[in-house]
Amino acid sequence: MEQSQPRSFWRRDVFSTHHKVIAIQYLLTGVMFLAVGGVMALLIRWQLAAPWQPVPIIGKLLFREAGGAITPEAYPMLFTMHGSIMVFFAVTPILLGALGNYTIPLEVGARDMAFPRLNMVSYWFLFLGSASMLASFFVPGGAAGFGWTIYAPLSASTEMLPGWGQDLFILGLALDAVSILMGGINYITTIMQLRAPGLTLRRLPLTLWGLFYSAVLNTLWLPIVASALFMVLCDRRLGTAFFLAGPLAPHAGGQVLLYQHLFWGFGHPEVYILIFPVWGLVGDLLSVFSRKPAFGYKATVLSMLTITILSGIVWGHHMFTSGMNPLVGKAFMFLTITVSVPTAIFFLNWLGTLWRSAIRLTVPMLFTLGVVFVFAIGGLTGLFNALQTFDVYIHDTYFVVGHFHYTLAASVLFGTFAFIYFWFPKIFGRQMSSRLGKLHFWLSFVFLNAVFSVMMFVGLHGHMRRIADATAYEFLKPVQHWNVFIGWAALGLGLSQLLFFFNFLYSLFRGTPAPANPWEAGSLAWTVPSPPPEHNYDAVPRIWCGPHEYGVPGLNNGDWLSQTDPRAKALAKS
Amino acid sequence: MDEAATTPVEIPLIDIPAGKFGMWVFLISESMFFTGLIGSYIVLRLGSESWPRPGTILNTPLLGLNTLVLLSSSLTMALGLNAIQQGKQRQLKRYLLFTALLGSLFLVIKGCDYVHLWRHGFTLSSSLFGSCYYLLTGFHGLHVLSGVILMLYLVAAASRGAFAASQHVRVESSGLYWHFIDMVWVILFAILCLV
Ligand SMILES: [Cu+2]
Numbered sequence: 001m002e003q004s005q006p007r008s009f010w011r012r013d014v015f016s017t018h019h020k021v022i023a024i025q026y027l028l029t030g031v032m033f034l035a036v037g038g039v040m041a042l043l044i045r046w047q048l049a050a051p052w053q054p055v056p057i058i059g060k061l062l063f064r065e066a067g068g069a070i071t072p073e074a075y076p077m078l079f080t081m082h083g084s085i086m087v088f089f090a091v092t093p094i095l096l097g098a099l100g101n102y103t104i105p106l107e108v109g110a111r112d113m114a115f116p117r118l119n120m121v122s123y124w125f126l127f128l129g130s131a132s133m134l135a136s137f138f139v140p141g142g143a144a145g146f147g148w149t150i151y152a153p154l155s156a157s158t159e160m161l162p163g164w165g166q167d168l169f170i171l172g173l174a175l176d177a178v179s180i181l182m183g184g185i186n187y188i189t190t191i192m193q194l195r196a197p198g199l200t201l202r203r204l205p206l207t208l209w210g211l212f213y214s215a216v217l218n219t220l221w222l223p224i225v226a227s228a229l230f231m232v233l234c235d236r237r238l239g240t241a242f243f244l245a246g247p248l249a250p251h252a253g254g255q256v257l258l259y260q261h262l263f264w265g266f267g268h269p270e271v272y273i274l275i276f277p278v279w280g281l282v283g284d285l286l287s288v289f290s291r292k293p294a295f296g297y298k299a300t301v302l303s304m305l306t307i308t309i310l311s312g313i314v315w316g317h318h319m320f321t322s323g324m325n326p327l328v329g330k331a332f333m334f335l336t337i338t339v340s341v342p343t344a345i346f347f348l349n350w351l352g353t354l355w356r357s358a359i360r361l362t363v364p365m366l367f368t369l370g371v372v373f374v375f376a377i378g379g380l381t382g383l384f385n386a387l388q389t390f391d392v393y394i395h396d397t398y399f400v401v402g403h404f405h406y407t408l409a410a411s412v413l414f415g416t417f418a419f420i421y422f423w424f425p426k427i428f429g430r431q432m433s434s435r436l437g438k439l440h441f442w443l444s445f446v447f448l449n450a451v452f453s454v455m456m457f458v459g460l461h462g463h464m465r466r467i468a469d470a471t472a473y474e475f476l477k478p479v480q481h482w483n484v485f486i487g488w489a490a491l492g493l494g495l496s497q498l499l500f501f502f503n504f505l506y507s508l509f510r511g512t513p514a515p516a517n518p519w520e521a522g523s524l525a526w527t528v529p530s531p532p533p534e535h536n537y538d539a540v541p542r543i544w545c546g547p548h549e550y551g552v553p554g555l556n557n558g559d560w561l562s563q564t565d566p567r568a569k570a571l572a573k574s
Numbered sequence: 575m576d577e578a579a580t581t582p583v584e585i586p587l588i589d590i591p592a593g594k595f596g597m598w599v600f601l602i603s604e605s606m607f608f609t610g611l612i613g614s615y616i617v618l619r620l621g622s623e624s625w626p627r628p629g630t631i632l633n634t635p636l637l638g639l640n641t642l643v644l645l646s647s648s649l650t651m652a653l654g655l656n657a658i659q660q661g662k663q664r665q666l667k668r669y670l671l672f673t674a675l676l677g678s679l680f681l682v683i684k685g686c687d688y689v690h691l692w693r694h695g696f697t698l699s700s701s702l703f704g705s706c707y708y709l710l711t712g713f714h715g716l717h718v719l720s721g722v723i724l725m726l727y728l729v730a731a732a733s734r735g736a737f738a739a740s741q742h743v744r745v746e747s748s749g750l751y752w753h754f755i756d757m758v759w760v761i762l763f764a765i766l767c768l769v
Contacts, residue, residue, distance in 0.1 A: 114592040181603050189596040192587040201587070219603040227610030234709060239699030242614065242709075253622040253702035258614055 015124075017116035018534065019101045022123050024427065026097030027420075029130065033090040034416075035501075040082035042494050047075060049487030051469035075468040076145035077165075081133075083148030084169070086409070087274070088176050089130050094416050095277045096180065096218075097126065100187050100211045102427060106525035106532065107205050109196025109541045114189040122182035129175030136168035144169035147466065149267070152243030152259040156235035159248060167236060170229050177226045184215035184222075196524075198543035203563065205523045205547040206294060206301070210280020213304045217269045217276070217311065225266035228259055260322055264315035271408060272311050276304060278415030279346065282371050284547065285418055286353045288521045289365035291559060293548040295352030296345070303342035303349075310339050320388050321395045329388050336386040343379055347372075362519070363437030364422035370414040370445055378407030381456065396466075399459025405452045413448070417441075417500070424504075425518045429531040430511030436503040443496035450489035458482050517562075523547035524563045544568035597747035601754050604717075608758055611713060612765065615706045626703055631696055633687060634767045640683045641763050644718075647676035648756045651749050661739035667732045670745075673752065674725035677718050684715055710762055717755045724748050 013021060043062075046055050047070045054060075059068030070078070101119065105112055113119045136143045141163020146155040150170070154160055191204070191212050231242040241249035243259040287294040294300065316324060316332030324332075350372055359365065381403040384390050394400060417440075424432050458479045463470060470476040470483055517526040524541060525532075545568035549561035552571065561568050588595065619625055628634070654669030688708075691697075698708050728748055731737065737745055 115596055118596075181600075184603070185596045185599045188599050189592050193592045193595050194586075219599055220606055223603045223607035224610040227607050227614070230713075231611075231614065231709065234698070234705070239697075240705035240709070241699070241702070242618065242705060250699045251701050251705075253618060255618060255621055258617055261617075262610060262614065 015120060017112070017120045019105045019113050019116070019119060020427075020532070020534075022119055023098045023101035025123050026093045026101060026126070027427075029126065030090050030092075030094035030098060031504075033085050033093070033130065035497075037082050037086040037090050038494055038497065040078050040085070042490055043070060044075075044078050044082060045483075045487045045490040046070070047078075047468055048470060049484045051471055070468075072468060073142065073145070076147070076466070077137075077143040079466060080144050080147050080169075081137075084144075084173065085133065087148065087270070088173060089126075089133060091274055091412050091416065092176070092180060093126060095274060095412065095419065096183060096187075096211070096214060097123070099207070099277055099281070099419050099423075100183065100215075102423060103205075103207055103525060104187055104190050104211065105194075106426075106528070106536055107208055107523055107547075108191060108194055108199060109524055109537060109543070110190060110194040111535050111537065113186040114194055115186050118182050119186050122179045122186070125175050125179035125182065129172045129179060132168045132172035132175060136165040136172065139164045139168065141165055149263060150229070150232060151263075152232060152235070152256055153245070153248055156232050156243045156259070157248045158236050167233065170233050170236075174226060174229055174233075177222050177229075180218050181222055184218045187211055187215040188219065196541050196543055199524070199563075202298070203543060203546040205280070206283035206297070207277065207280040209301050209304060210276040210278070210283075213308045214273045214276040217273045217308060220312065221266040221269040221273075224262055228262035228266075232259070257319075257322060260319055261315070264318040265312075267318065268315045269311045272307055274408060274412050275415075278371060278412055278418075279304070281415055281419055281422075282350065282368050283346070283353075284523070285364055285368040285422060286350055286372075287548040287550060288519055289360045289362060289368070290353050290357035291360070291550040292353055292357045293546070293550060294349070295355070296349035297546070297548070300346040300349050303346040306342040307339060310335065310342070314339060317386055317391070320391045326388070333386055333388045337383070340379070340383055340386075347376070347379070362421075363432070363434050363441060364418045364519075366438065366441040367414045367418035367421060370441065371411045371418065374406050374410040374414065374448070377453075378403060378411060382407060394459060396464055397459040398455045398463045398465055401465050402452045402455030402459055405455065410448050410452060414444075417444075420504070422519065424507065425514030426525060426530045426532070428508055428511075429514055429529075430507050431514050431518065432507040432511060433503050436499055440496060440499040440503065443499070444493060447489050447493035447496060451486050451493060454482050454486050454489070458486075520558065520560060521547075522549050522560055522562050527562055527564050542566075591743045591746075593743040594747050594750070597750050601750060604754065605758075608713075608761075611710055612761065615710060615765070618702055618706065622702060626701075628768055631691070631703070632707070632767050633690065636683065636687055637763055637767050640680055640687075641760065643676055643680045643683065644756050644759050647673045647680070648753050650676065651752045655742070655745055655749050658737050658742045658745055659739060663732060663735060663737065666737060666742075666745065667729055670725050670729045670732060674722050674729065677722040677725065677752075681715060681718055681722070684711065684718075707766060710766065714755065714758055714762055717758070721748075721752050721755055724751065 016022060016025075039058075043055060046053075052069050054068030055063065055070065063070060063074060065071075066074075101113070141161075143165045144150075144161075146161060146166065155166065155170075191208055195204075231240070234240040235243055235254075239250055241251055241254040243256055244250075244254045245252075245256055283294050283300055314332060314336045316328065317336045320329050320332075381399075385394065385400065385403055421432055421437055424430070461476070461479050463476055463479060467473075470480055514530045516529050518530075519526070524543065524547070527541065528536060541564050543563045544566055545561055545563055547563055549563075549565075549568060551559050552561055553559075555561070555567070561571075586592075586595070650669045650672040654666050654673065657665035657669060696704050696707075698705055725748070728745060731744070
């Protein structure tokens with residue numbers, strides 16, 4: 001094999017075209033933004049728990065003019081930036097960028113992505129996008145404050161939000177969109193075109209299926225929101241009026257609601273874009289740690305396909321109260337409820353995998369089971385939201401916030417941790433401490449449920465989202481103590497993450513060296529040393545079976561087969 | 575890293591080179607981008623009480639000429655691909671240059687059209703039609719510009735002898751891109767000038 005020539009630090013670790021290096025860049029960027037977005041969440045909860053009181057410790061640093069208290073202008077910036085940073089700059093880089101880049105070439109038996117240079121450019125577009133996002137905090141007028149949905153006309157008129165922070169925000173999102181699209185081209189092409197011999201589509205790990213459908217959804221729907229964002233930018237700075245009407249518009253004919261259609265045309269699929277990789281990962285990890293083949297593999301993949309198709313035609317459920325014809329709303333309601341059929345199928349497949357299995361309760365498995373639990377709650381409450389009549393009542397309340405955070409934040413966060421704990425030994429060649437990991441899981445699990453379930457309860461009481469001070473409303477005074485409770489729980493959740501950061505850093509340098517396959521996993525990536533050599537595979541691997549050959553009877557060493565194990569051929573014949 | 579080292583023996587879903595497959599994925603997302611823009615145009619126009627009749631504001635003959643320019647550039651692109659499939663490198667280079675020139679001519683005519691319209695008070699903010707016209711044709715123009723740069727890059731590569739009868743994926747996928755922006759223009763011409 002050709003040996004890698006010595007290259008400069010810049011070419012090797014910074015402007016690298018190599019998928020494993022790029023994956024680590026994505027991972028570190030994502031984890032950094034996870035911390036930033038998390039601190040913002042804590043600030044939001046502080047404001048709600050103790051309205052207009054000076055923030056302890058960091059308040060003096062962040063809000064100097066106001067004596068350490070969050071100002072009415074700063075609060076919308078906090079919830080806007082918290083949402084966007086978490087969705088586009090923390091979760092997306094970790095679950096698509098890092099998980100995708102690291103696992104796809106390894107799991108298909110390739111040496112790199114199909115387009116390594118495009119891959120490098122993709123990361124640097126994310127980098128520029130994050131720079132733009134961070135810069136928006138420091139311009140006059142501050143960061144964006146129109147909410148992560150960027151609703152027009154608030155976003156589209158400089159009369160209401162004149163600051164350049166808003167424009168930098170939109171620019172940052174646009175750059176990130178370009179980055180994600182480039183990544184998606186690589187994921188789709190690599191998974192479909194670069195599979196090693198024998199790795200048929202039915203033998204792909206479920207993680208790759210999740211990443212594939214996620215990339216498909218990005219390819220289809222991200223450009224739609226990109227076009228809408230460009231139109232918002234034109235409205236703001238070039239004097240057009242696509243989304244402006246009335247006295248704000250320089251000319252007649254703009255349609256405010258059009259923006260919402262374009263945004264949710266992407267916004268709904270975005271949920272699946274983020275959650276598909278997690279669902280795939282959960283399918284694989286349940287199988288590894290239950291030592292059983294994934295139950296209903298084909299049905300799981302087909303449900304993801306069904307959801308991919310359905311997700312494009314249900315966006316209207318976000319707009320039941322936007323002045324939609326109730327009959328159209330009924331159609332959207334019906335379609336939305338239809339999504340629960342494929343969702344239920346693969347959820348039952350998860351339970352089928354667990355049924356009567358010999359579960360190994362490792363740290364990644366705990367987080368995987370965590371995803372299963374929180375997704376059950378998120379999915380069931382989603383069913384309520386889909387009902388037009390119920391949605392009118394809970395629209396714009398913390399019920400929706402709680403539901404959203406169960407489905408997306410909680411399951412995606414647990415999925416992120418399952419990914420990191422599971423792949424850490426492969427990526428860095430060292431084991432993470434499992435005792436700290438377990439503590440991290442249980443604390444996160446308890447606090448996370450405390451935060452998000454109480455959000456749903458105050459939401460049912462009528463607590464509006466995006467308000468900065470619930471004590472200003474007479475009818476919310478009885479639930480104010482719950483805001484204090486959420487504040488404490490959120491603080492607990494935040495502090496438990498310190499365990500993770502400590503574990504991550506400590507294991508990076510001091511963890512026990514990991515063997516090639518610490519989890520006895522069957523998929524291709526675990527046949528190479530940890531960390532894998534730069535070219536991944538000395539020779540093109542030959543695949544003989546699927547990734548989930550666990551609990552195979554009659555093997556003399558262990559109960560499972562690696563995908564490259566030629567014994568699979570003989571077993572399949574007999 | 576050279577391309578060969580990154581590509582092991584594979585079982586592709588569709589038996590075409592990865593470069594071409596990736597281009598198709600890219601073009602799907604490009605068409606969704608224009609779907610967003612064109613769809614918004616249609617919605618905004620149908621929701622408007624009045625709309626200028628075709629031919630009253632835009633210079634349809636000039637834009638029609640521009641359509642012909644772009645269509646002929648697609649022809650030279652196809653001829654270029656045909657040339658390299660037979661291994662004719664010099665011809666490929668010539669046809670790629672023609673394509674880049676025609677693309678530039680399209681942009682020049684487009685520029686004249688813009689200046690003319692702007693002088694007559696048809697601007698981005700003068701009316702909804704103005705906003706839509708400059709948005710749609712502007713984004714399309716940016717795509718033509720990138721296409722021209724892509725062509726010049728291919729010309730440079732062809733001069734170094736980077737392509738052969740058996741190895742011209744980049745020419746082929748760039749051709750796909752060029753035909754795509756050509757097709758988008760035909761749609762834009764139809765919905766902006768004719769209907
Ligand atoms: Cu939705």
